Amino acid sequence: MQAADTRGRAGHAQTGLRKTLSTAQLWAIAVGLVISGEYFGWSYGWAAAGTLGFAVTAFAVALMYTTFIFSFTELTTSIPDAGGPFSYSTHAFGPTGGYLAGMATLIEFVFAPPAIALAIGAYLNVQFPGLSPKIAAIGAFVLFMTLNILGVRLAATFEFFITVVAIGELLVFMAVVSPAFSLVNFTAGGWSGENTFTPAAIPGMFAAIPFAIWFFLAIEGVAMTAEEARDPKRSIPIAYTAGILTLVALAAGVMLFAGGVGDWRQLSNINDPLPQAMKAVVGEGSGWLHMLVFLGLFGLVASLHAIIIGYSRQLFAQARAGYLPKALARIHPRFQTPHVAILAGGAVGIAAILSDEWIQIGGQSLTANIVTMAVFGALVMYIMSMLSLFQLRRTRPLMARSYRAPFYPVFPLIALTGAAVSLGAMVWFNPLIAAMFTGIMGLGCVYFLATGARRGEAPETEPWVAPGLEAD
Numbered sequence: 001m002q003a004a005d006t007r008g009r010a011g012h013a014q015t016g017l018r019k020t021l022s023t024a025q026l027w028a029i030a031v032g033l034v035i036s037g038e039y040f041g042w043s044y045g046w047a048a049a050g051t052l053g054f055a056v057t058a059f060a061v062a063l064m065y066t067t068f069i070f071s072f073t074e075l076t077t078s079i080p081d082a083g084g085p086f087s088y089s090t091h092a093f094g095p096t097g098g099y100l101a102g103m104a105t106l107i108e109f110v111f112a113p114p115a116i117a118l119a120i121g122a123y124l125n126v127q128f129p130g131l132s133p134k135i136a137a138i139g140a141f142v143l144f145m146t147l148n149i150l151g152v153r154l155a156a157t158f159e160f161f162i163t164v165v166a167i168g169e170l171l172v173f174m175a176v177v178s179p180a181f182s183l184v185n186f187t188a189g190g191w192s193g194e195n196t197f198t199p200a201a202i203p204g205m206f207a208a209i210p211f212a213i214w215f216f217l218a219i220e221g222v223a224m225t226a227e228e229a230r231d232p233k234r235s236i237p238i239a240y241t242a243g244i245l246t247l248v249a250l251a252a253g254v255m256l257f258a259g260g261v262g263d264w265r266q267l268s269n270i271n272d273p274l275p276q277a278m279k280a281v282v283g284e285g286s287g288w289l290h291m292l293v294f295l296g297l298f299g300l301v302a303s304l305h306a307i308i309i310g311y312s313r314q315l316f317a318q319a320r321a322g323y324l325p326k327a328l329a330r331i332h333p334r335f336q337t338p339h340v341a342i343l344a345g346g347a348v349g350i351a352a353i354l355s356d357e358w359i360q361i362g363g364q365s366l367t368a369n370i371v372t373m374a375v376f377g378a379l380v381m382y383i384m385s386m387l388s389l390f391q392l393r394r395t396r397p398l399m400a401r402s403y404r405a406p407f408y409p410v411f412p413l414i415a416l417t418g419a420a421v422s423l424g425a426m427v428w429f430n431p432l433i434a435a436m437f438t439g440i441m442g443l444g445c446v447y448f449l450a451t452g453a454r455r456g457e458a459p460e461t462e463p464w465v466a467p468g469l470e471a472d
Contacts, residue, residue: 018336020153021228023235028160029225029306030243033218035166036116036303038250039274039296041371043258045211046268049204051259052190052197054212057205058255061212062248064418068382069219069244071389071405071412073237076223078392078401080232083317084223085385090321092388092395095448095455101384102318103444107377107437109311110345111370112218114352116304117141119271123297137353144305145346148312149332149339152228159305166299169292170250173274174257176288180281186260206425210375213422215251217378218303219243220385221310224317233402272296308342315341322455323448372430376437379423386416 021029045054081087083098085105090098120140121133148155191201222239226232258267258277266280267273275293282288316338319328332339352370389412392399405411427434 018152019228019230020151021156021225021235022230023238025156025160026222026225026229026235026239027242027246028163029156029309030219030222030239031167031246032159032163032302032306033221033310034216034247034303035163035170035250036119036300037214037217038170038247038254039166039299040119040271041214042211042251042255043267043273044269045208046259046264048192048211049201049208050190050192050194051186051255051264053192053201053205054208055190055255057208058212058215058251060418061209061216061422062251064415064422065216065219066244066248067411068386068415068419069240071408071415072220072223072385073240073403074401074405075385075389075392076226076236076240077233077403078399080226080229080236081317082224082227082313083321084220084226084314085381085388086314086318086321086323088388088392089384092391095452097384097388098321099323099445099448100441101381101388102314102323103441103448104377104380104384105314106311106318107440108218108374108381109221109224109307109314109377110348111352111377112374113141113304113307113311113345114349114356115371115374116300116307117349117353118356120297120300120304122271123293123300127294134353134356138350140301140304141346141350141353144301144308145342147305148308148342149335149337151335152225152309152337155305155309159302159309162298162302162305166302167246167250169296169298170254170274172288173278173292174253177257177261177278177281180262181257181260183260185262186256186264188263189265207429209422209425210372210430213375213378214371216244216247217375218307218310219247220378220381221306224310224313227313237403308345311345312338312342315345322451326454369433369436372426372433373437373440376423376426376430376434379419379426382419383416383423386412386419 042058045057048054049057075088076084079087079091083090083102086098086102089101114137117137117140118133121131121135121137124131124136125133147158187195189195191197192204194201219240222236222243226236229235254274258264258273261277262280267276270276272293274296275289278286278289278292315324315328316331318324319326319341328341328344329338330340331337389405390409393408
């Protein structure tokens with residue numbers, strides 16, 4: 001297997017990642033990053049907006065994500081670097097832009113895994129009541145960090161397998177409950193409890209935005225593996241397009257079928273809407289139900305495992321560029337993986353898991369709030385990425401682009417507007433978390449300003465960028 005170029009301008013070794021990922025593996029990472037969001041979390045949007053109100057919100061968010069991915073692919077294929085949005089914004093706006101996008105991406109990818117790990121612990125506790133959910137969550141973290149350290153090819157192969165199983169389980173759910181589906185059930189009281197739309201339903205639709213985002217959150221993490229793709233110019237557009245279409249179809253299916261089997265209000269404030277919807281159809285003792293509960297773990301595992309890949313590459317890339325301590329950029333001499341970054345992000349996640357019941361914010365547990373924090377990071381990153389696309393089109397018109405965003409500038413403008421509106425709604429409905437997010441970004445800025453000299457010493461590790469940029 002041919003390794004990536006690992007020589008920097010100052011003779012630095014081991015600064016590149018091995019190119020091993022196929023198109024199918026990249027698709028699995030794209031879907032796996034997100035698929036836990038099809039299993040839980042989204043149904044809280046029904047509590048805020050009703051089924052029909054949330055359907056409108058989910059459609060708008062799906063449109064934002066679809067146009068975003070088609071636009072984001074241009075950046076990923078033009079600058080296939082492990083830093084993803086951090087690298088795009090650095091090339092577009094310099095170090096400050098890189099810091100803003102990079103810090104927002106770190107908040108998204110480092111803060112989301114503890115909530116998913118705790119959900120895994122809760123699922124396992126149902127099957128094995130004597131097992132502590134926290135111990136199970138920490139065990140899952142350790143297991144998948146280890147798998148990631150052992151090699152990206154092994155990790156990606158495992159991700160492909162569990163993603164396919166998770167998709168299959170969702171299709172089984174839809175098939176099993178379909179005989180009981182009724183559109184009347186889905187639409188009853190669908191506008192925030194009312195049968196007809198009134199302006200009173202609009203606030204709930206905006207409040208439901210983060211739950212609609214949960215359907216698609218983190219799909220952009222494929223960008224962090226672009227440096228490890230065998231043929232990024234060909235495989236990334238295919239993986240992203242197939243990934244977003246897969247997720248849109250699954251989101252529509254699970255939402256429609258779950259809401260049409262009975263009283264959707266019974267599912268709107270729980271973490272396991274799919275098992276409860278199936279229970280209403282097949283009964284509590286059905287083997288189908290037990291299969292769904294057990295195999296539902298695969299969706300959670302797929303997301304946890306893929307996000308570990310994402311956060312580790314982001315930490316690695318920022319450390320390699322001098323934005324974070326250089327120890328995070330170390331590559332394992334045998335497995336060629338960023339093992340220190342994997343362990344560092346895992347340490348943060350495990351600390352959050354252990355602190356879950358000790359730290360309460362706004363009456364909610366720590367992990368409940370850091371999911372919202374992760375959405376804030378994602379939205380800021382989306383905005384910075386679309387601004388970077390516009391900036392690079394303007395300042396680097398001759399940069400090599402094997403893929404160009406379709407319907408430019410309409411698609412990136414739709415994505416940018418959707419992200420900005422969503423961020424405004426998030427701030428309005430979550431002022432405390434918004435203030436905490438701003439505080440974290442501010443603390444990161446202090447570190448960024450204090451370590452400027454280090455970035456001047458960072459090795460050049462993007463030999464693929466120079467020809468396109470110099471063409472200007």
